[in-house]
Amino acid sequence: MLYLTFVRENVELVKDALDKKGAEADLDELIVQDQKRRDTLYEVEQLKHRRNEASDKIGELKRKGEDASEIISEMQEVSAQIKEMDEEVRECEEKIEEILLQIPNIPHPEAPLGTDEEDNVLAWQWGEVREFNFKPQAHWDLGEELDILDFEKGAKVSGARFTFLKGLGAKLERALIEFMLDIHLEEHNYQEVFPPYIVHRDSMIGTGQLPKFEEDAFKLEGADYYLIPTAEVPVTNMYRDQILQAEQLPIHHVAYSACFRAEAGAHGRDTRGIIRQHQFNKVELVKFVKPEDSYTELEKLVKDAEVILQKLELPYRVLDMCTGDLGFAAAKKYDIEVWFPSYDTYREVSSCSNFEDFQARRASIKYRPHPEAKARLVHTLNGSGVAIGRTVAAILENYQQTDGSVIIPEALRPYMNGLDKIEP
């Protein structure tokens, strides 16, 4: 969310941002409501001032045992008027809030201009794409043959986009979680948290999932509860409505969690395999930093995520996301995509964003640069470090052998009891 004052004073800039992001919001109505609110507020505050003074007077008169009925009846009228105008102000604020929540973050000036994923810019890439001397199989075929993925059982028990991992598949998933957590804890100095998977509405608003993207989330029936679409939501909201001390920053958290997504707009896409599931595992990195550090921190965040893929020796590329593909809350974003032989392309396994103060403002997360200083909003960042399910799929595809077996990446073997291969 942007500050109302900021929007009021930078209407053109905000309009430009809306264009670049391909978003819409009724700025004209916002300005009208804002003006109406301020006018009414000024008047009603004058009345309240009068009332406060009169109340003191009444108290004084009553203490002296004198008659105050005249001034009381006068104030009865004033109070009724105040009540009415308060209601008017409240209505304006409701409309303003509604529009304000529709306005996306302003893109960073260096974010490439563009309308959709076609316009994303290749930033850099790593690793050699393997040449196969046979036709590589898709991970769902490999997984079924190895009896480590069971799509039928997933569909039977829970429906489409749910899958059972079995035996060494389940172990591989667990090993990756452990492996990634260890790297970020021991080599990158993140602090681990294990968050709740269910949050209430305020938390979803705090990080920007709501109110705009209600249909993407799973809501629990009969309660104001949502299943988290990413650990970003609970971990960022840990610090909601807080003023941090300067020396607490930067805060770097790593959190493993399951993630739940309705995938409402994705009918027919990635219906096979485990690329797009309603429930998947992810190790997430979340940072709270001083504003002046946030872009350095973003670069480091991407590097931290990349290390995982480098250690697993999976070839990947990094995309600098264009303005149209930045999403609602990000000012700048890099996606990391790993190579999938069967798709003959790269698929996203991580998305690293700098939200600047957009989330911090919604969630009211501030810090004091000096003990005496006025509180400022922090900058928040997060990125996957990385998505587990897609990494499993990538390992199956990239490490497959002619006989249908799959080699375990060396870095992962300590987490698999030294196992070097999954065989049919």
Next chain:
RNA sequence: GGAGAGAUACCCAAGUGGCUGAAGGGGCGGGUUUGCUAAACCUGUAGUAGGACGCUUUAGUCCUAGCGAGGGUUCGAAUCCCUCUCUCUCCGCCA
């Protein structure tokens, strides 16, 4: 799930309708005394949000709101009433 008790500023805490725009204490900041420290004494300490005017060789002044949240009663609410949230204690149940 049942019964009860709570929520007041950085912390503890007083406060049942106007003299509380929040006593008192602790902590923290400043000062006096002092060779230094400590002690004692004096003194400051609502952070925030919003608005009006001012400033932009940058600086404030005033107003409004704010005692867990939201409503209500009242000329006036920390105080009375209603709803909700959270915390604690005991019982039950459970991993």
